[in-house]
Amino acid sequence: MATIAQAIRMALHTGEEKLGVKDIFGEDVGPPLGGVFTCTQGLKTTWNAPLDERGIVGMAIGLAMAGNRPVAEIQFVDYIFNTIDLLKIAGNTHWCTAGDIEVPLVIMTPVGSGIHGSIYHSHSFDAIATHMPGWKVVLPSTPKDVYGMLISSIKDPNPVMFMYPKALIRIQGEEKIPGEPEDPKELSRMIDAPVGDRSQWKPLWPTISDFEIPIGKAKITNDGTQLTVITYGRHVPICTKIAKELSLEGFSIEVIDLRTLLPWDKEAVFESVQKTGRVLVVNEDTEVTNFGEHIIRSIIDQCFYHLTCAPKLLAGVNTPGIGLAQVLEMEQVPQEKHIKLAILELLQTDA
Amino acid sequence: MPKTKAKTKASLSPFELAKSRGFQALKVYHNMVKARVLEERLIKMSKSEDGYFWIGGPGEEAFNTNLGYLIHKGHGLDYDYMHFHYRQSATLLALGMPMIDAIRQMNTKVTDPFSKGRNFVNHFVKNEWNVMPVTSPIETQYSIAPGTAWAQKKHGGKGITIVTGGDAGTAEGDFATCLNFSSRPDMELPILIIVTNNKFGISTPFEQVHGDRVIAKRADAFGIQWDCVDGNDTVASYNALFEAMEYVRFSRRPFCLEAHVSRLHGHSSSSGAARIQSETDCLEKFESFLESELLVEKNELQAIKAKYEEEALLALKQVREEPYPDPSTIFDYTYAGEM
Numbered sequence: 071m072a073t074i075a076q077a078i079r080m081a082l083h084t085g086e087e088k089l090g091v092k093d094i095f096g097e098d099v100g101p102p103l104g105g106v107f108t109c110t111q112g113l114k115t116t117w118n119a120p121l122d123e124r125g126i127v128g129m130a131i132g133l134a135m136a137g138n139r140p141v142a143e144i145q146f147v148d149y150i151f152n153t154i155d156l157l158k159i160a161g162n163t164h165w166c167t168a169g170d171i172e173v174p175l176v177i178m179t180p181v182g183s184g185i186h187g188s189i190y191h192s193h194s195f196d197a198i199a200t201h202m203p204g205w206k207v208v209l210p211s212t213p214k215d216v217y218g219m220l221i222s223s224i225k226d227p228n229p230v231m232f233m234y235p236k237a238l239i240r241i242q243g244e245e246k247i248p249g250e251p252e253d254p255k256e257l258s259r260m261i262d263a264p265v266g267d268r269s270q271w272k273p274l275w276p277t278i279s280d281f282e283i284p285i286g287k288a289k290i291t292n293d294g295t296q297l298t299v300i301t302y303g304r305h306v307p308i309c310t311k312i313a314k315e316l317s318l319e320g321f322s323i324e325v326i327d328l329r330t331l332l333p334w335d336k337e338a339v340f341e342s343v344q345k346t347g348r349v350l351v352v353n354e355d356t357e358v359t360n361f362g363e364h365i366i367r368s369i370i371d372q373c374f375y376h377l378t379c380a381p382k383l384l385a386g387v388n389t390p391g392i393g394l395a396q397v398l399e400m401e402q403v404p405q406e407k408h409i410k411l412a413i414l415e416l417l418q419t420d421a
Numbered sequence: 422m423p424k425t426k427a428k429t430k431a432s433l434s435p436f437e438l439a440k441s442r443g444f445q446a447l448k449v450y451h452n453m454v455k456a457r458v459l460e461e462r463l464i465k466m467s468k469s470e471d472g473y474f475w476i477g478g479p480g481e482e483a484f485n486t487n488l489g490y491l492i493h494k495g496h497g498l499d500y501d502y503m504h505f506h507y508r509q510s511a512t513l514l515a516l517g518m519p520m521i522d523a524i525r526q527m528n529t530k531v532t533d534p535f536s537k538g539r540n541f542v543n544h545f546v547k548n549e550w551n552v553m554p555v556t557s558p559i560e561t562q563y564s565i566a567p568g569t570a571w572a573q574k575k576h577g578g579k580g581i582t583i584v585t586g587g588d589a590g591t592a593e594g595d596f597a598t599c600l601n602f603s604s605r606p607d608m609e610l611p612i613l614i615i616v617t618n619n620k621f622g623i624s625t626p627f628e629q630v631h632g633d634r635v636i637a638k639r640a641d642a643f644g645i646q647w648d649c650v651d652g653n654d655t656v657a658s659y660n661a662l663f664e665a666m667e668y669v670r671f672s673r674r675p676f677c678l679e680a681h682v683s684r685l686h687g688h689s690s691s692s693g694a695a696r697i698q699s700e701t702d703c704l705e706k707f708e709s710f711l712e713s714e715l716l717v718e719k720n721e722l723q724a725i726k727a728k729y730e731e732e733a734l735l736a737l738k739q740v741r742e743e744p745y746p747d748p749s750t751i752f753d754y755t756y757a758g759e760m
Contacts, residue, residue, distance in 0.1 A: 092575065120605070124564050125598040132568015132582075135553055136498060140568075155558055156565070167546045167554050168537040169754040203755055227757035286760075333760065 071242040072250050072257055074234055077213035078109040078178070079261060080247065081220035082141060083273075084280050086114050089224045093133055095119045096126055096143030102268055106145055107180060107239050111263045112273035127153040127177065131160050134175040139224055144179040147233065148193040160229040161204030176223045176230045181209070182304050182354050183403045184237025189391035191236075192399075194355035199231045200332050200364070206285050207332035209233040211306035213243035215329060218283030226285060235304035249278035288335035290342070292317075294324035297348040297416055300339055300365060302328040305352045305404065312410050321417060331361060336368060343373045348416050349381035354403045357385040378421040384412045423641075424648040424664070424676070436714070439659045446716055449490065449655060451725060453482040453704050456511035458729040459520050460686070462737065463527050463542055467690040471737065472527040475690040477543045478508030480683035481617055483703035484652035487659040488615075489515025491666055492583065494550050498576040502551045502569035504562040504584040507543040508617065509555070516550060520729070521736035528737075531746040538746040559622075560593035562586060563614070567602040570610035574673060581669045585615040589622025591636050603675035604643040613669045614640070614677040617652060619684040624692065640677035652680035653703040655710070 072080070085091035092115050096105075100118040104111030119126045123144055130142040144150045150157070160173045183192035199207045206228050210219045216234060223230035242254055251257045260274040291306060292313040299309045306327045313323040324342050328334055343349055349369055351362035362383040369381055384404050386392075392402050433441065440446075460479040467475035478485060489512035493501045505512065510523060526533040527542040535546050546554040553569070556562070566584035573580045584599065603610040616636050620627050633639065637647035646668065650661035658680065665676045683700040687693060711717045 093571075120601055122594075122598055122601065124595060125567070125602050128561070128564025128566075128595070128598065129568045129571065129602060132504075132553075132565045132570070133572055134568070135565070136502065136569040136572035138572050156561055159554075159556055159558075159561055159565070163554055164757050165754045166536055166540055166544075166556075167548075167754075168535075168539065169757070170535075170546055170548045171554055172757045174757075206756075 071244065071254055072213045072247055073242055074213050074216050074239045075107050075109045076257060076261060077217040077243070077247060078220060078234070079111060079113065080250070080275065080278055081217045082110065082113050083275050084221060084278060085139070085141065085224045088280050089221070090139045091115060091141055091224060092138055093117070093140045095129070095140070097121050097145045099143050104263060105143065107236070108263070110143065112261060123149055123153045124156060127156040127160070130175040130177065131156065131173055134173045134229070135171060139174055141176045141178060141224065144177060146191050146193070147179040147181045147195045148190045150179060150195065157202055157205070161202040163204070164228070165204055172227050173229050174227045176220070176232050178220070178232040178234065180236035180239065181233045182235050182237060183392050183399055184235070184304055186394060186396070186399070187236070187392065188394040192392035194353070194386065195233060196331060196353060196355040196361040197359055199233070200361050205229050205231050205332060206330070207231045207233070208285055208330045209235070209303045210329050211235060211238060211303055211327055212245065214245040214247050215283055215289070217247045217278070218281055219285065219329065221280050222282040222285050225282070230285070233303070237304040238307070247278060248281060249276050251276055286330045286333050286335055288329055288338040289327045290324060290338070291327050292323060292325040294322040294346065296322045296346055297324070297350065297413060298339070298342040298346045299323060299325045299350045299352060299413065300328060301325065301352040302331065303353065305354065305409070308406050309352055309409060312406060312413065316413065323413065334365070336372070339365065339369065340372050343369055344376040347376055347378035349377070350412055350416055351381070351383045352385070352404055352409055354386045356388045357383065358388045360385045379416060379419040382412060382416055384409060424646045435656045435660055439656050442660070442663045444656070444659045446711060449486050450707060450711060450717070452486045452489070452511060452515045453655070453707065454725050455520065455729045456482045456486065456514050457704055458726065458733050459510055459514065459523055462733040463523065464686060464690070464694045466524070466527050466737070467694065471741070472529070472542065474541055475527070475694055476507050476541060476688070478510050480619065480685035480700060480703065481508050481652065482511040483655040483707060484617065484658040484662070484680045484682055485509055485511035486515050487655065487662050488512050488583070491662050492516065493580065496549050496551060498573050499578045499580045500551050501580055502553060502573070502582040504553050504566040504569070504582065505545065505555050506559060506562065506586050506590070507541070507555050507557070508587070509545065509585065510543055513545050513552070518545070520732055521740060524733070524736045524740050525743065528740045529745065530740055530743045532740070532743045559587060559590035560595040563590070563595040563599035566612060567599060567610055570603065570612040571608070574608070574610055579670050580611070581666065582610070582612045583615065584612065585617060587622070588616060588618040588620065588627045588636060589625070591616055592631065600640055600643045600645060600677070604645050609674045611669050611673045612675045613665055614675060616677070616679045617682045618679055619682050621684060621688065623688045635679070637677045637679035645675045645677050647677040647679070649679045649681065652682035653701045653706055655703060655707040
């Protein structure tokens with residue numbers, strides 16, 4: 071099965087071939103590296119930008135205003151913060167101009183912890199990204215979803231913040247992307263650049279359709295009736311694993327991979343909460359003014375009389391950064407043991 | 422490097438040279454007066470119940486009118502893209518904007534064609550003419566403009582991108598971004614980078630907070646040709662703009678042009694917007710020139726101004742009767758396409 075890095079590459083190739091993408095750019099995005107996570111290897115329209123995030127985002131906005139469909143990368147979301155006012159412009163242009171100007175661009179950027187990234191390679195951006203109406207904000211967790219949602223993002227007439235969990239970039243998916251070879255080694259031989267001299271190398275792209283996974287639709291990764299876990303990004307596989315393990319002990323836990331943060335799938339969340347009555351939201355952004363707080367507030371507004379106990383948010387601790395030492399990161403970002411404990415506590419809370 | 426002076430017939434005066442390049446003195450004068458009258462009307466509106474905040478371009482009419490007349494107007498990559506700041510009313514009028522549209526925006530009416538009552542006055546946009554949105558941040562246009570220029574470079578043709586900003590905005594990194602993105606080897610952009618230098622950022626003198634004295638000279642470090650011009654000199658402005666735009670249009674390379682202009686009513690209504698008598702008035706200067714060239718007489722000048730004053734007043738009366746936006750529309754246009 072493909073990895074997220076390979077899925078991004080294949081989606082961008084489809085973008086180049088079928089969706090009018092003419093520019094994929096950012097720091098180290100073009101040859102010879104093809105991205106620090108290899109997400110842009112072997113593509114036709116990649117180029118290396120100056121190490122200037124404002125220039126990268128500004129270039130994308132200008133290209134989009136000129137009718138292009140640019141895909142720009144911010145190498146780590148930790149370095150997107152100096153572009154905030156440009157991001158706001160991308161998000162407010164259609165509203166401010168009463169529909170005169172569209173800004174169809176994609177900014178893709180890896181987020182979160184999990185690679186011993188320390189203070190400036192571990193940031194989350196959920197809360198800030200979702201404070202910019204006019205943007206669509208997605209954070210898929212599997213290679214198949216990454217492929218389908220990147221296709222949807224490229225086709226969308228709005229600016230799309232395409233975040234992906236850096237902790238999962240090299241994890242092979244459990245679902246095949248339609249058209250990818252059966253053998254992951256074969257896919258690697260086809261589209262992974264060789265180590266060393268790549269000047270003569272060209273990828274051999276598998277034939278994959280431009281199938282879409284719609285923006286704004288969540289996915290249930292485990293059905294259940296006793297508690298709803300709402301999560302996204304790197305915590306999806308962890309929460310799903312816990313739910314499956316606890317099912318062996320007789321617990322029935324529904325796990326929702328939100329996949330899109332703006333606009334998020336309220337229908338799927340409310341339907342599940344009205345069924346289970348218990349809610350745990352899990353993410354790794356810092357806990358104060360966390361996006362999960364908005365989800366919980368919405369649940370209280372819409373599902374209050376269905377709740378059997380107070381909803382809970384399990385998020386990153388409210389510290390200025392993630393510490394490098396393993397023992398620090400393990401206590402700053404929700405881990406399997408924290409999530410399992412929170413689930414069991416909620417299940418045991420009296421109505 | 423400073424601009425290489427074009428070879429011209431030595432016998433031609435700047436005015437003769439401008440005329441040979443299409444400069445129409447009376448047409449330019451009309452637009453300058455119209456822009457001045459419009460801005461004065463907008464200032465009055467800001468001091469009454471007809472509007473809130475005012476910011477605009479009185480003092481820049483000479484330079485900005487010429488810019489408007491030299492632009493290749495149209496939609497798409499074959500025409501010129503504009504990334505302006507909020508002192509560009511004379512340019513929009515020269516492009517063909519009706520005076521009443523700016524008054525509609527000032528009066529926050531739903532008939533405001535630029536934002537339906539959502540944005541400040543002089544925050545223009547018109548996709549049909551490649552006028553990209555004016556925004557209140559004073560620097561972001563310098564980062565965005567290379568995007569349209571790169572699209573034009575790839576497309577070919579003769580369309581160029583024009584970006585304008587003030588001297589204070591060049592303190593932001595976006596100005597350096599623009600110079601760098603425009604001058605990368607083999608990716609040079611067809612972009613005219615303009616700085617209208619009025620010597621102030623709100624109340625802070627440029628020279629108090631900048632070490633450099635010639636802003637356009639920064640382009641030198643990037644191998645970009647540059648020039649400076651007296652923006653209060655209508656004829657000189659036309660010639661400088663003509664040469665800069667021809668260079669960008671045909672070489673497909675960037676050019677940086679700094680125009681020294683006046684700020685006749687201060688930064689905005691926040692500083693009172695009273696007329697500053699010590700600043701040179703490009704309009705009066707051009708009137709003297711026209712009279713000296715026997716192109717127009719004093720009474721004609723007065724009649725021209727009266728005509729535009731009447732147009733502005735009639736426009737205001739009409740706009741006052743037009744509807745405000747319906748509050749139920751606040752979510753409209755948050756997203757393009759279907760949600």
